[in-house]
Amino acid sequence: MHSVVCIKQVPDSAQIRVHPVTNTIMRQGVPTIINPYDLYAVEEALRVKDKVGGKVTVISMGPPMAEQALRKALSFGADRAILVTDRAFAGSDTLATSYVLASAIAKVAAEEPVDIVFCGKQTIDGDTAQVGPGIARRLDIQQLTYVAKLERLDLDKREIAVQRRAEGGVQVLSTKLPCMITMLEGSNEIRFATMDDMFRAARANVEVWGADTSGVEDKTQCGLKGSPTVVKKVFAPKPREEKAEMIESRDKAPAEIAASTIEVLAAADPALAAEFGPRPPAGA
Amino acid sequence: MAEHFDAIVVGAGPAGSAAAYTMAKAGLSVLQLERGEYPGAKNVQGAILYADAVADLIPDFREEAPLERHIIEQRMWMLDDRSHIASHFRSENFNEEEPNRYTIIRTQFDKWFSSKVREAGALLICETTVTDLMKDEKGRVVGVRTDREGGEITADVVILAEGVNALVASKAGFAPTPNPENFALGVKEMHFLPQDVIEQRFNIGEDEGVVIEAIGTVTQGMLGTGFIYTNKESLAVGLGCMVSDFAHSGITPYDLLENFKQHPSVKPLLAGSEVKEYSAHMIPEGGYKAMPKVFGDGWMIAGDTGQFVNSLHREGSNMALTTGKVAGETVAALKREGKPMTEANLARYRQTLNDSYVIKDLKKYRELPGILHRNKQFVTTYPQLMSKAMESWFRVDGIDKRTKEKSILKSFLSARSFTGLIGDAIKVARAIR
Numbered sequence: 001m002h003s004v005v006c007i008k009q010v011p012d013s014a015q016i017r018v019h020p021v022t023n024t025i026m027r028q029g030v031p032t033i034i035n036p037y038d039l040y041a042v043e044e045a046l047r048v049k050d051k052v053g054g055k056v057t058v059i060s061m062g063p064p065m066a067e068q069a070l071r072k073a074l075s076f077g078a079d080r081a082i083l084v085t086d087r088a089f090a091g092s093d094t095l096a097t098s099y100v101l102a103s104a105i106a107k108v109a110a111e112e113p114v115d116i117v118f119c120g121k122q123t124i125d126g127d128t129a130q131v132g133p134g135i136a137r138r139l140d141i142q143q144l145t146y147v148a149k150l151e152r153l154d155l156d157k158r159e160i161a162v163q164r165r166a167e168g169g170v171q172v173l174s175t176k177l178p179c180m181i182t183m184l185e186g187s188n189e190i191r192f193a194t195m196d197d198m199f200r201a202a203r204a205n206v207e208v209w210g211a212d213t214s215g216v217e218d219k220t221q222c223g224l225k226g227s228p229t230v231v232k233k234v235f236a237p238k239p240r241e242e243k244a245e246m247i248e249s250r251d252k253a254p255a256e257i258a259a260s261t262i263e264v265l266a267a268a269d270p271a272l273a274a275e276f277g278p279r280p281p282a283g284a
Numbered sequence: 285m286a287e288h289f290d291a292i293v294v295g296a297g298p299a300g301s302a303a304a305y306t307m308a309k310a311g312l313s314v315l316q317l318e319r320g321e322y323p324g325a326k327n328v329q330g331a332i333l334y335a336d337a338v339a340d341l342i343p344d345f346r347e348e349a350p351l352e353r354h355i356i357e358q359r360m361w362m363l364d365d366r367s368h369i370a371s372h373f374r375s376e377n378f379n380e381e382e383p384n385r386y387t388i389i390r391t392q393f394d395k396w397f398s399s400k401v402r403e404a405g406a407l408l409i410c411e412t413t414v415t416d417l418m419k420d421e422k423g424r425v426v427g428v429r430t431d432r433e434g435g436e437i438t439a440d441v442v443i444l445a446e447g448v449n450a451l452v453a454s455k456a457g458f459a460p461t462p463n464p465e466n467f468a469l470g471v472k473e474m475h476f477l478p479q480d481v482i483e484q485r486f487n488i489g490e491d492e493g494v495v496i497e498a499i500g501t502v503t504q505g506m507l508g509t510g511f512i513y514t515n516k517e518s519l520a521v522g523l524g525c526m527v528s529d530f531a532h533s534g535i536t537p538y539d540l541l542e543n544f545k546q547h548p549s550v551k552p553l554l555a556g557s558e559v560k561e562y563s564a565h566m567i568p569e570g571g572y573k574a575m576p577k578v579f580g581d582g583w584m585i586a587g588d589t590g591q592f593v594n595s596l597h598r599e600g601s602n603m604a605l606t607t608g609k610v611a612g613e614t615v616a617a618l619k620r621e622g623k624p625m626t627e628a629n630l631a632r633y634r635q636t637l638n639d640s641y642v643i644k645d646l647k648k649y650r651e652l653p654g655i656l657h658r659n660k661q662f663v664t665t666y667p668q669l670m671s672k673a674m675e676s677w678f679r680v681d682g683i684d685k686r687t688k689e690k691s692i693l694k695s696f697l698s699a700r701s702f703t704g705l706i707g708d709a710i711k712v713a714r715a716i717r
C-alpha cells in the first residue's frame with residue numbers, strides 16, 4: 001500500500017498582519033504551518049499504513065522553506081518527503097500546480113506504484129479546492145472529494161469505500177484503486193509524534209526536485225506561463241453600514257448590564273420577547 | 285533506539301542556543317530540545333540586545349542578524365500622574381561602525397540564532413517539552429525525559445536553559461520553589477506605526493533608535509518600571525512589576541499597562557498606532573542572593589533559570605548568552621581533556637563566571653532587590669515630590685524664588701523627614717554602590 005500526500009505550507013492565518021499603511025499582507029515574520037486541511041490527509045494516510053502496512057510519501061510544491069513542512073510530515077511518521085521547487089514554478093495557479101504535482105506523482109509512481117493520493121479539502125490561503133481534483137484528472141484516476149471517513153479498504157479486490165459529505169447528507173461511495181481522496185476537516189486528529197520519529201525527521205534528507213527532475217514534460221504548463229488565472233485586484237471588503245448599538249457598561253453591576261441588554265434585544269425583536277414572557281424590571 | 289549525546293540543552297532561548305552553539309562548534313554531539321513550535325515562539329523581551337555578548341559568539345552577526353535599530357538615545361523618565369522629569373543622553377558616538385545596543389524582535393532574532401546553532405551541527409528538536417531529568421542511583425544526572433513516546437534520551441551532561449519558569453530545575457531540586465518577591469511580571473504590547481512617523485516622533489534617523497525607561501506613579505506603588513523601545517515599524521511598550529506586588533495590590537497587569545499608555549507623556553507617542561501583539565512573561569529579579577547553585581553532577585544551569593539578570597540595567601539576554609557560552613566552553617574543555625562531567629569538574633563554570641561581568645555585577649547589586657522591596661517611596665513619593673518641585677520652579681507666578689525653595693524643601697521634609705531623606709540617600713548609595 002503506497003500513499004502519496006500532497007501538502008502545502010501556508011502562512012498561519014491566525015498570525016497574519018496587514019500593513020497599517022499599505023494594507024498589504026505582511027508575510028515577514030509570520031510563522032508558517034502545514035495547511036490545516038492537509039493534516040487530515042497526512043493522518044489518514046498514516047492510519048491506512050498503520051492498518052495495512054506500506055509506505056507514505058509526502059510531496060509539496062513550494063519555495064525552499066516548504067522543506068520545514070515536509071520535515072514536520074516526516075515527524076508524524078511519513079517515510080519519504082519530496083520538495084518540488086523551482087523558480088519556473090513560481091506564480092502557478094491551480095491549473096499549473098496540479099500539473100506539476102501530477103507530474104511529480106507520476107514520477108514517484110513509476111518507481112513505486114501509488115494506490116491513493118491524499119489531499120486536504122482545500123488550502124486556507126487559496127480556498128479553491130481545485131488542486132486535488134486537478135491531480136486526479138491529470139493522472140486519470142477516480143476522485144473522492146470531501147471525504148469524512150474511510151469505511152472499507154479491500155486490497156485483494158483493490159477497492160475502497162468512503163463516506164463523502166454532500167449537501168444535505170452523507171454519500172457512501174466506493175471505487176477502484178488507485179484513487180485521489182480529499183479529506184474533510186474533523187475527519188481525524190493528527191497524532192503526536194514519537195521521539196524516534198522526531199529524531200528521524202530532524203535528521204532526514206528531504207529530496208529536492210527541480211523543473212528538470214520532477215517529471216515535468218511541458219514547462220509552458222508551469223508557473224506564470226501555465227497559469228491562465230489572473231488576480232485582478234485584492235481588496236478588503238468595506239465594512240457594512242449597519243451600526244452596532246452600544247450598551248454602556250461602565251460602573252454597572254453585571255445584573256444591570258444583563259437587564260439592559262435584554263431590554264435592547266426585546267425592543268429589537270418583540271416576538272422573541274413575547275415568547276420569553278414577562279421579565280423582571282431592569283436593575284432588579 | 286536509545287539515543288545518547290555528549291550534551292543535551294533544554295531550551296532554545298539565548299542561553300540554550302549559546303551553549304549549544306559553543307559545544308557544536310567544538311565538535312560535540314549536541315541535542316537541543318525546545319518546547320515551542322520554533323525557537324523564539326515562546327520568548328518575550330523588551331527587547332534591547334547588547335552586541336558585545338553576541339559578537340563574542342558570532343563576531344560578524346551584524347551582517348545577517350535581524351536587528352531593528354541601534355540605540356543612540358536613552359531617556360530616563362520619572363513620572364507622576366500628569367508630568368515627567370527626564371534625563372536624556374544622546375550621542376553621535378553611538379552612531380559607530382559597530383553599535384553597542386540594538387532593539388530586536390525576539391521571535392526573529394531567536395530563529396536566526398538557532399539557524400546558526402544548527403549550521404554549527406547541533407540537532408534541534410522543537411515542540412518537545414522536557415518533563416524531567418533522568419538520574420542514576422547516585423543522583424547524577426544522566427539524561428532527560430520528554431513528553432513524547434520513547435522520550436528518554438541520555439547525555440554526559442544536561443544544560444538547563446529553560447528560562448525563568450524553571451519547572452525542570454525545580455522538579456529536580458536544583459532551583460528553589462519560586463518566591464514571588466524574586467520575580468517581576470512584564471507585560472508588553474507591540475504598537476505598529478509607519479517608519480517615518482516613528483522617526484519624526486522620536487527625532488531619529490533611519491536605523492537609529494531610542495530607549496525610554498520610566499519609573500514613578502505609573503506602577504501605582506508597586507516596584508517596577510515602564511518602557512518604550514523603538515523598532516523599525518513598531519514601538520514596544522511595556523511595564524514590569526514584582527509578582528509579589530501584583531499579588532498584594534490586586535492590580536491587573538493589563539490595567540496597569542492601559543494606564544501607562546494613557547499617561548499624557550506616553551499617549552502622543554503612541555497616537556494612531558495599531559496594537560498587534562500582547563505578551564506577558566516573568567523576569568527573575570532576585571539578583572545575587574536568589575541565585576541557585578548552577579552546576580552539579582552531570583548538569584549546569586544557564587540564563588534566566590539561574591537568575592542571571594541585572595534588573596537595574598535591564599540586562600538579561602546578554603547574561604543568558606554569556607552564561608550559556610561559558611557553560612558550553614566548560615563542557616567542551618572537559619571533553620577535550622577527557623574528564624568526566626562531575627560536580628568537581630563542572631565547578632570551573634562557576635569560577636569562570638565569578639571572574640566575568642556576570643557575577644561581578646550581580647554581586648555589586650546584591651542588596652538592591654531587598655532595599656527596593658522595603659522602600660517603595662522611590663517609585664511613589666519621590667516622583668511626586670520631584671514633579672511638584674519642578675512645576676513650582678518653572679511656573680512664573682509672582683512668588684519669589686526663595687519662598688519657592690523653602691516650600692519645596694518643606695514638602696520633602698514633611699513627606700520623608702530629614703532623617704528619612706538622609707536614610708534614603710544612604711540606601712540608594714548602598715544599593716548601587
Ligand SMILES: Cc1cc2nc3c(=O)[nH]c(=O)nc-3n(C[C@H](O)[C@H](O)[C@H](O)COP(=O)(O)OP(=O)(O)OC[C@H]3O[C@@H](n4cnc5c(N)ncnc54)[C@H](O)[C@@H]3O)c2cc1C
Pocket residue numbers: 294295296297298299300317318319320323324326327328329330331332333334412413414415445446447448451452470471472522524564565566567586587588589593598599600601602604
Ligand atoms: C518584558 C521583558 C523585557 C525584557 N527586556 C530585556 C531587555 O531589554 N534586554 C535584555 O537583555 N533582557 C531583557 N529581558 C530579559 C530577557 O528576556 C531574558 O533574560 C532572556 O530571554 C533569558 O534567556 P534564556 O535563554 O535564559 O531564557 P528564555 O529566553 O526564556 O528561553 C528559554 C527557552 O526554553 C524553553 N523551555 C522552557 N522550558 C522547557 C522545557 N521543559 N523543555 C523544552 N524547552 C523549554 C522555552 O520555550 C524558551 O524558548 C526582558 C524580559 C521581559 C519579560
